[in-house]
Amino acid sequence: MVSTGLAVCDDLSVKGFDHFYNLEFDQAVEIFQASVKAAPNDPEPYNHLAQAILYREMLRSGALESELVTGNNPFIHRDRLKPRVEDQRVFEESIAKSIGLTQAVLDKNPKDIRALYAQGVAIGLRGNFLFLVKKAWTDALRDSTASRKLHQRVTQQKPDFIDARLVQGVHDYVVGSLPWTYKMLGFIIGFRGDKEGGIRTLREVAEKGNGNKSDAKVLLAVAYRRERRAAEAIPLLKDLLQLYPRNYLLRLEMVQMYGDLGDKASALQSLLDLEKLKATGSPGLAALPEEKINAARGTLLFWYRDYDEAIAELLKATAHVKGLDLNTATNAYLRLGQCFDMKKNRPRAVEAYRAAVALAPDSDAARLAKPYISSPYKRERHEDARQ
Numbered sequence: 001m002v003s004t005g006l007a008v009c010d011d012l013s014v015k016g017f018d019h020f021y022n023l024e025f026d027q028a029v030e031i032f033q034a035s036v037k038a039a040p041n042d043p044e045p046y047n048h049l050a051q052a053i054l055y056r057e058m059l060r061s062g063a064l065e066s067e068l069v070t071g072n073n074p075f076i077h078r079d080r081l082k083p084r085v086e087d088q089r090v091f092e093e094s095i096a097k098s099i100g101l102t103q104a105v106l107d108k109n110p111k112d113i114r115a116l117y118a119q120g121v122a123i124g125l126r127g128n129f130l131f132l133v134k135k136a137w138t139d140a141l142r143d144s145t146a147s148r149k150l151h152q153r154v155t156q157q158k159p160d161f162i163d164a165r166l167v168q169g170v171h172d173y174v175v176g177s178l179p180w181t182y183k184m185l186g187f188i189i190g191f192r193g194d195k196e197g198g199i200r201t202l203r204e205v206a207e208k209g210n211g212n213k214s215d216a217k218v219l220l221a222v223a224y225r226r227e228r229r230a231a232e233a234i235p236l237l238k239d240l241l242q243l244y245p246r247n248y249l250l251r252l253e254m255v256q257m258y259g260d261l262g263d264k265a266s267a268l269q270s271l272l273d274l275e276k277l278k279a280t281g282s283p284g285l286a287a288l289p290e291e292k293i294n295a296a297r298g299t300l301l302f303w304y305r306d307y308d309e310a311i312a313e314l315l316k317a318t319a320h321v322k323g324l325d326l327n328t329a330t331n332a333y334l335r336l337g338q339c340f341d342m343k344k345n346r347p348r349a350v351e352a353y354r355a356a357v358a359l360a361p362d363s364d365a366a367r368l369a370k371p372y373i374s375s376p377y378k379r380e381r382h383e384d385a386r387q
Contacts, residue, residue, distance in 0.1 A: 012038070013048060021214055022246035022284055025056035036094075043098040043118040050094040050125050054132070057083045062327020063132065065249060081132045091129060098122040113154050117164055120150030124167055144171055163212040166205045166219075173198025173223055199223050206236070214240065221253070230260035246284025248274065252296055259300050271297050289323045291316060295332040298339075305379075307339045314339065318352075321359065330356045330365035337369060341377040349376065 016031035029052045035045035058064045061081050083091070102119035105112050127143030130136040148171040154164040176195035202223060205216035217236045224233035237254050244250065251274045258267035275293055278285040298313030314336040321329040337352035353369040360366055 010035075013044075016048060016052070018244075020052055020055070021240075021244040023059060023249065024246070024284065025052055025059060028052040029056065041101060043101040043115070043122065046094040046098040046101075047118060047121045047125060050091050050098070050122070053083075053087050053091045053094075054125065054129060057081050057087060058132065059249075060325060062325035065252065065327060083133060088133070095122050095126050095129075111153075111157060113158055113161070116150050116154050117161075120147045120154070120164075120167060123147045123150065144174070147171075162205055162209045165201050166209070166212045166216055169198045169201030169205060169216070170219055171198070172201060177226070195223075195227070199227075214243065225253075225257065225260070228260065230257040233257050234261075246282075248285055248288045252292075255296055255300060259303060264300070264304055267300055268297070271300070289320070291318075291320050291324055292328055295324070295328050298332065299335050302335045302339055305342075307342050311336065311339045311343070318355070326360045326363060327365075330360045330363045330369075333359065334365040334369050337372060338377045338379075341372065342379060346376060 012031060012035050016028045016035065019025070019027040019031065029049065032045060032049035032052050036049055039045055055064065058081065063081060099119055099122050102115040102122070105115035106119070109115075123143050124147035127140040127147065130143060131140030144167075147167050151164040151167045154161055155168070158164075172194045176198060199220065202216050202220040205212055206220050207213075209216055217240055221233040221236045221240075224230065224236075234254065234257050237250050237257065241247070241250050241254075251270060255267045255270045255274075258264075258270060271293055274285070274288075275290075278288055278290070278293075294313045295317035298310045298317060301307075301310035301313060314332050317324070317332040318329070318336060321332075324332070333352045333356035337349045337356065340346070340349035340352060350373055353373045356363075356369040357366045357373075
């Protein structure tokens with residue numbers, strides 16, 4: 001997924017994005033709808049509304065979470081989102097309106113910085129939508145490349161517009177991470193990608209940006225996660241939690257980072273802290289399903305080969321799958337099956353694998369589970385908490 005940043009410059013947007021980064025997307029959508037009504041000829045509120053709608057659907061499906069690595073490339077393999085018809089309509093209309101408004105300005109003045117920036121955001125969001133909803137990978141990459149070019153035009157005119165470097169950093173990192181076959185696509189010729197260069201750019205935006213500083217920190221943490229640099233991601237997550245304490249995904253991501261570092265005690269303590277916050281009615285955590293914490297703990301214990309304890313947690317998680325997003329539920333069934341295989345309980349393992357496949361046949365977890373229905377999972381010696 002290629003994310004785009006949005007400049008936040010008015011009080012209503014600040015309020016909306018506080019809800020946005022705390023995963024309170026219904027409230028964010030409501031505020032951004034009010035922003036659109038208040039300024040119907042401004043393209044940025046349309047971008048804000050479209051992003052909130054898209055990310056609300058991503059949260060619902062589990063696509064916002066980064067998982068303990070399964071070996072798949074998440075830039076290519078990602079389950080298709082299935083938004084409600086009304087959400088898809090509002091998203092598409094918002095993006096079309098933003099592009100139309102900005103193009104009208106650019107037709108008169110091709111160097112208008114604000115229009116270039118806003119159009120780059122809109123096209124980048126459309127690329128996200130094409131990839132996550134339509135599964136149109138090449139069209140999505142084409143849009144991300146177009147978004148990058150627009151924002152390059154911004155920084156060429158105004159080098160101190162640090163926020164406009166975000167898309168460039170993400171694009172460099174993503175293209176640098178792609179298999180060579182994708183890099184042969186004509187519309188990204190000239191952009192070979194540069195993973196380290198992309199990380200440096202994200203770091204610059206995280207340190208010196210304005211409206212995109214938080215986006216950059218999140219994306220930088222994701223990049224560090226993928227590059228096995230968890231120690232560098234943890235300070236970023238702590239900074240973000242100071243700003244957005246109601247964002248439980250940041251807390252769950254912290255668990256995974258500690259797991260990657262081999263710090264089992266800190267990972268388990270982070271989950272315990274999250275449980276305590278939920279139990280005491282901490283704002284934003286009341287709606288977090290207990291089963292999601294069970295699934296996270298079970299997955300962590302699986303990687304540490306504590307199979308009996310992992311099974312106990314994963315059974316709790318899968319007992320109420322209707323309350324979980326598909327990503328969490330299918331992965332919980334997959335890990336449960338693998339735990340049972342490691343305990344030589346083949347019937348229970350097959351039952352769990354089949355449940356993963358039945359729940360979401362096209363998911364990554366289901367694709368991984370299918371072979372284990374006929375052949376037991378065998379853990380390699382090198383597989384540990386960093387896998």
